[in-house]
Amino acid sequence: MRSAGVKGFRAVVDALGGDADALARRVGLDPAVLDEDDILVPDWKLAELLEESAHALACPDLGLRMAARHGLDMLGPLAIILVNSPTAGESLSAVARYLRFHTDTIHVGLRPDPGGDAQSAAFVYAMDIGAPPPVQSMDAGIGFVHRTFVEIAGADYGLHSVHLAYEPVASRDVYEAFFGVPVVVGSAQTYLRVPADFASTPIAGADAANRARAMAYLESVLPPELEDFTGRTRAIVQETLAYVPPQMKNVARLLNVGERTLQRRLAEQGSGFAEIVDDVRRETVHRYLTRTAMPLHEISAAVGFAEQATLTRSARRWWGETPRAVRRGSA
Structure with missing residues (x-):
């Protein structure tokens, strides 16, 4: 996680009469992470900092105080x-x-x-x-x-x-x-x-040009494994499945390309949009069935199915058994 995740920590601790640098050192962190945004720090280490500090400062709502400081x-x-x-x-x-x-x-x-x-x-x-x-x-x-x-x-x-x-x-x-x-x-x-x-809900004052520039920057710094077009398409489908219907026009818009361009580039890499969506859905459904107790109707909605019956038909096609059978088999 970027050290921006503890932005405001020093101010919160100072207000409580504590020593932010000492608390950072107590969990093995360089106090520099408290003043810089882009130092990479293990997530669990930042979590340890908050837990240890809440205990040391007798402040059970430290996390909420941090949230109040974050912009x-x-x-x-x-x-x-x-x-x-x-x-x-x-x-x-x-x-x-x-x-x-x-x-x-x-x-x-x-x-x-x-x-x-x-x-x-x-x-x-x-x-x-x-x-x-x-x-x-x-x-x-x-x-x-x-x-x-x-x-x-x-x-x-x-x-x-x-x-x-x-x-x-x-x-x-x-x-x-x-x-x-x-x-x-x-x-x-x-x-x-x-x-x-x-x-x-509409967002007042949205500026499409500013959004496009920021998206272009973040695309330029994506991890190397996502640079291939198929990988980027798969990542978008996987990460937006709960928000946006897995339709080519929606993914193409997020990639800043036309639908025909998306279709052509996937074909050039030996892939297809429908195949990617089906793979992502199969993996996501399997994870929910085997690692969570999420009800079937919620799983169905989470992968963009209009009804639970579609989930059942898909499970039979993927694994030859019902979703409940898959879940029982993982118990």
Whole structure:
């Protein structure tokens, strides 16, 4: 993760009467990471810094305090794309596409409401740096997501409630004062419950030219393994499946090429768009079936299927058995 992930740490610690440099050294970090944005630091090490500091300073809401200090500038060029996308949905697509510029262990996605409410959706936030998840880092992350939504869609963007998949160490009142809505503990996933049409929320003042320039820059610094056209197409399908229907026109737009160009370049590399989408769906469904308890209707929606019956037919085609059988076989 880029050291921008702890931007504001020094100010928070100073306000609490602590020694930020000493706390950084305590977990084996050079204090320089507290003042620079682009030093690469292991995600788990930054998480350790927050956990250790919260304990040392007797500050159970340290993560939320960090979130309150974080601004969109922490995201560098990705922030430019976020505020200059035409809708919240396209901003979310950009996050999914380019978040790895900052970290490869944080995963986000817009999903159907776990409670089955057709008027709501869930913006899920997860970290792959251990179980149980680091509380302060999760607080800082989900808190920053909330503040980002306020920034791009307005203070009244429609947050219904906040759901935590971990046991917080600060009181419920502290969380509810931060988010301004009820906070539910003990959920299967950590998420913000937002209006079902949140993705269509327009972003005021979006500038297409600024967005294009920022996208061009981030494309230029993508990891080498994504430089091939097939790999880039596959990555976009995989990372935006929950936000944008896996249609050629949508992926072509994110790649800044025409549909015919996309089709031709994939063919030149011995691939095809439909084949890529099917591969990504198969791998994603298998991961959800074997590694999570996500209900089948949510899995279906998460990979862009219009109905659960399509998921069942696809599972039979891929593995010769139903989704439930695949799940039982992994138990």
